[in-house]
Amino acid sequence: MFVSFDQLPAHARIWIYQANRRLTDAELAAVQPALAQFSADWTSHGRALQASAAILHHQFLVIGLDEAIADASGCSIDASVRFVRELEAYWGVTLLEKSQLAFLVNDQVELMDRRELRAAVAEGRLRPDTLYFDNTVAQRGQLAATWPAPAAQTWLARYFQPSVVR
Known part of the structure; x- marks a missing residue:
């Protein structure tokens, strides 16, 4: 229905x-x-x-x-x-491919290949406050409240942590 x-x-x-x-x-x-x-x-x-x-x-x-x-x-x-x-x-599009991540930049959706994340953070193209569309959100209420969310508040947070030298 x-x-x-x-x-x-x-x-x-x-x-x-x-x-x-x-x-x-x-x-x-x-x-x-x-x-x-x-x-x-x-x-x-x-x-x-x-x-x-x-x-x-x-x-x-x-x-x-x-x-x-x-x-x-x-x-x-x-x-x-x-x-x-x-x-x-x-x-004539792909909807089931998961290698591209989506960000909201200047009110436009921008896609980035997952393999580019480290370089994008290092170059400053991707910042902790860049809005990220976490497509693993599972409930409509979460969609309304946290989609998109600042990248540092999602699973992408680890990319913004300082490296630990061992």
Whole structure:
């Protein structure tokens, strides 16, 4: 059963998929019916799921589910991944690739390969206060409160610690 994304409770489980490029306004408008249809049709063992899907910051597909109504099963999660793959093909983007990290810089999403982190910190391109989109956030309430968050307040904090000489 479709519910507006902003109507999902704070405890709703979410999955975040990051596109490898910014989606256009036309792409976003064209996909809205498919997002609503997927959410309306998504089931788990024949039970309707109270779900939603939204595109945030023109670059992130977020699927949300109120697990207090019904949990996602392995089959329903597989169905959501098939839907994500269909969107990848439709847009010509990658959403399931995890090697790129996203930061908010001057109100724009910037992607950085994970292997560039140390150099970016050393060069000052990535600072402790640079906003980072931690796509492991698992609940809608966390999304609203801490996404994006300063890099030093996420798992990236270790990159800002002074080196210990041994």
